[in-house]
Amino acid sequence: MTTLTWTSAVPLASLAAWVWLLLGQGFFWRTDVRMPPAPAEGPADWPSVTVVVPARDEAEVLPVSLPSLLAQEYPGRAEVLLVDDGSTDGTGRLARALAERTPDALPLTVLLAGEPEPGWTGKLWALRCGIAHARAGHGTGGQAPDFLLLTDADIAHGPHSLRRLVRGALAGRLDLVSQMARLRVRTGWERLIVPAFVYFFAQLYPFRWVNRPTARTAAAAGGCALLRTETAVRARVPDSIRDAVIDDVTLGRAVKRAGGRIWLGLADSVTSVRPYAGLRPLWRMVSRSAYAQLLNNPLLLVGTVVGLVLVYLVPPVWACAGSPAGGAAWLLMTLTYLPMLRYYGQPLWLALLLPVTAALYLAMTVDSAVQHYRGRGAAWKGRTYG
Incomplete structure (x- = not known):
């Protein structure tokens, strides 16, 4: 496989991933899962x-x-x-x-x-x-x-x-x-x-x-x-x-x-x-448990980093380089983020910045692993958990 063929396959892989996420991941991007329907009248004896x-x-x-x-x-x-x-x-x-x-x-x-x-x-x-x-x-x-x-x-x-x-x-x-x-x-x-x-x-x-x-x-x-x-x-x-x-x-x-x-x-x-107030508390909110989410497993960390790069960072880079597959993947990414922005009442153009946010989350996840191996993982309000 030539270098050109391999690099052309990368945006196609990203596009395939986004087609799967759009249709095969439980329609995760929809925001219509709200409180289940309940009868207009309550029970005669309400539970304590x-x-x-x-x-x-x-x-x-x-x-x-x-x-x-x-x-x-x-x-x-x-x-x-x-x-x-x-x-x-x-x-x-x-x-x-x-x-x-x-x-x-x-x-x-x-x-x-x-x-x-x-x-x-x-x-x-x-x-x-x-x-x-x-x-x-x-x-x-x-x-x-x-x-x-x-x-x-x-x-x-x-x-x-x-x-x-x-x-x-x-x-x-x-x-x-x-x-x-x-x-x-x-x-x-x-x-x-x-x-x-x-x-x-x-x-x-x-x-x-x-x-x-x-x-x-x-x-x-x-x-x-x-x-x-x-x-x-x-x-x-x-x-x-x-x-x-x-x-x-x-x-x-x-x-x-x-x-x-x-x-x-x-x-x-x-x-x-x-x-x-600022990036630091948000960073701490994510990084304190990100590596625990990966079971503190370095192999899962590597797989997550590769996955984030392929799914969120490759599409905009290849779209800017003129790749139709990269552009299509970025479009699907953007469309799936719009419902969440509407739910939060935010400007829809922020969907274009999702790759930037994903890059921040990638850095937070790596930092979470670093803090874990330094003995400072999962720290919260003066306590640190192994």
Whole structure:
């Protein structure tokens, strides 16, 4: 094979990859997977719910997120349980003050998690403390709740969010209902990186495949996950996933492996209020778990780098060199990104910059591996996990 023939085959390979991604990867690029349909009328007896919020140094975002949980308009018994995971910024005190200032607030309990035991990540240790407290019947009428809503401290919920989640779970007979919260997109770096973060996640875990009971693909969105308590017991959650750095995907797998039905989609009224000022926090958000996603495997890292180059970087380079195949691949790439930009209300011309964003993600992934081998992998808020 001559050099010319080989180089001509490269853009053709990229085009073939994009044809497959467009048609054969669960239509990952579509953004119409939203909350499952639910009956207009709710049940006569609404299930009880305990909302568990793990929080570590979250005083900056709690004034926006926590009142939205405390003010949920839910017809059944519900309570909010904030688990303070060793905060040093007064997170627990602030949570109590916010509850006092919120009219008709749901009952709030603040727990102290203490230092995680060996083998546990901090968030999952906090969830363990909260779930154990809820299952012991300390709230919701003195009995274990029917459902657990696991939600992050930076997630704000619309007033009917809990009601819609429970309705969806009941209507679909689902054991786990999770929504990918709409992340904040205001700064230039957020516009460049955040929509692509959700786009790449959906490409790895197509929502339609996740929601198919017979499919092996499983995932969840850790920022907003409604879980049946009996299913949590059956799946041994969170003990069975105690060392997971990517806890949301691992949660979905644990529930599906235990025979539970799961659903994952994009949110309409669940948003993250965490700001990302500049590139550095966004870089840390991705790089802290990117290599863990590859099972800390150097061969998978090499394959991922080659794949990213072939799929995202080859098309624009060859298109600019006059290759019709490269141009067609870049066109398909651009078209698949448009729905996500519309979902986030961003200018559609940003789709042309997806190769630039992919190059940044490639660098973040390599940096994640470098930090892992330096002993600083998966670092978050003062903790580092192997």
